[in-house]
Amino acid sequence: MPHDFMPGLAGVPAAKSAISDVDGERGILEYRGIRIEDLCAKSSFLETTSLLFSGRLPKQHELAQFIDDVTHHRQIKIIELLKCLPHDGHPMDALQAAVAALGMFYPGRNVKDVNNNYWSAVRLIAKLPTIIAAYARIRRGNDPIPPRDELNFCQNFLYMLSEAVPEKIWSDTLDACLILHAEHTMNASTFTGLVTASTLADPYTVVASSIGALKGPLHGGANEEVIAMLREIGTPDRVRSYIESKLKAKEKLMGFGHRVYKVKDPRAVILQGLGERLFKACGSSPLYDVAIEVERVAAELLGEKKVYPNVDFYSGILYDKMDIEVDFFTPIFAMARVAGWLAHWFEQLRENKLFRPDQIYSGEHGHPYVPMDQR
């Protein structure tokens, strides 16, 4: 039976997967069956990555080995290449270019070699933060700061960005943000990666393709637009008139609504908690004050439409508080989501079939080639 055409493949299963699941009605997100709230409170990004890859929480020696492997693969050889990039380009483009180039340093990457695949995954998890921090510094005219092995994953990233070892609450907050962004079923960037992976392209190529999709303003790029909106609004007292004018013009409210969630995105709830803890310890955030008012007024005006804040609504406010520049929010998203992309890549390889969907041809047939002088 021919399938109906569903724009955006909405509701059409593209894969069987045991990696994560969303209950959009109840606002539950699980990685390998474990709720995201538990992971954010008790796990770490690298432990969660190991969980996503292998399907179960690692034993102590397994986690120690994985952390050790990642820690010793943080160095990058592509500093000179990053220096050739324009300083006013988008860091997501720099990241896509750098990851595509990264693969060239590891030739002979036959994806049928399981051991090789593990090391490719380790390198990608380890090196993305180094690439991102290096480009952030090069863009400002500074030299990149090499990673320091004694710092943990998030401490080291923030250190490479700022040359200062961060306070614990900063690196802990970032770590929880990375857990929250690590995986989310069959989204556009994961799907782009799966289609690319199905050609048996290597994981650097797969991740470079996924980075491309994540960059789009309808996907990862949305968090930048939330900050732009909150800055445009400026103060809580201007929220109501802003939202009313947006609704009147039938324009979208940035950071609201999600194809899957019919309630508030559980990640937004957790981010809000993380933010409140951070602002208590390190001072308030004017953007957050605007944001909670936006959420309150939106609930009042949009409530019956069940349009709630999504993950993009609060993440940028936290990164902004950490002095991270707005156009680096999506690269940080990529630094987390690479765990999910690779988990899906591993899964895809176990039972691969090339993606070759159909199309509904809406054009004509049998046109002649009309010579130039008769057109």
Place this chain on the structure above:
Amino acid sequence: MPHDFMPGLAGVPAAKSAISDVDGERGILEYRGIRIEDLCAKSSFLETTSLLFSGRLPKQHELAQFIDDVTHHRQIKIIELLKCLPHDGHPMDALQAAVAALGMFYPGRNVKDVNNNYWSAVRLIAKLPTIIAAYARIRRGNDPIPPRDELNFCQNFLYMLSEAVPEKIWSDTLDACLILHAEHTMNASTFTGLVTASTLADPYTVVASSIGALKGPLHGGANEEVIAMLREIGTPDRVRSYIESKLKAKEKLMGFGHRVYKVKDPRAVILQGLGERLFKACGSSPLYDVAIEVERVAAELLGEKKVYPNVDFYSGILYDKMDIEVDFFTPIFAMARVAGWLAHWFEQLRENKLFRPDQIYSGEHGHPYVPMDQR
């Protein structure tokens, strides 16, 4: 009604499209309703690109303008970046990295700006050959050769590769090859591009994602493996025993079979004609002699299974005759297919919906987070 899970989305329509259509039973491929045989015989790659973009054959002044625009955008600013890449990496990785970086030179690429989109497409069509030729030369330790405006698209590409203006039959043959590879409905690289485009990522990002998918050995990368097979066989008298041993081991014959065609791929038929003309003019090809014997013996042994040569089977033999290195076959495929990717990108933008397919969750629910000392 929930959709059935179709691995690889086989038979599932992913888009409505008026760009190209395949009749797999009769072996007909049309671009905008015009048969590929007519286009290869009478059109040029740039005219075909214009046809794919706009839906109709260009009038004289339109084509002249398009050729002029492409000719004047061949220069690239990323020579230094290409020099930073390892010389033993795959040129498709170099191309993916370079195209991602290329976008950084043109910031503010809002895809809602139609005029901007035209110039992005012109740049991508114009600059891919320059990037590919530059990396080919850098890899050999030579300096890149700048494009020459008075040479046509394929003359200029072969000139940038070899520093010699090619004979007409060489550039004409390459031009027909590019027409043949320019577009082919909803293949994996086009689909990767569409998913990326649906996030409203810019066209450099979209094309960089598509390049990633095209690289895979199950997609564009297949033509390299055909040459490896023909070289392994070596001489026509060894064909039968080679194929028999492959069939006995239940291994695939490279360059044979296609999900869509139930007859011989019409592109393979055209390529064979182009090859015979080229070999008559410029001397025989030992690889071609092996290839036609492979086709003959395969037809005899596989005939009833209806497995015929596809486009990858003959393309490499022609490029090999033009002294193009094996790992540059897929970059040349990309240089052609970018026309199709961009045509689909233009089409997608007109009625965009974010791709967000579903998945069938095969994992478990409600696992606790088990503390480390209890695992």
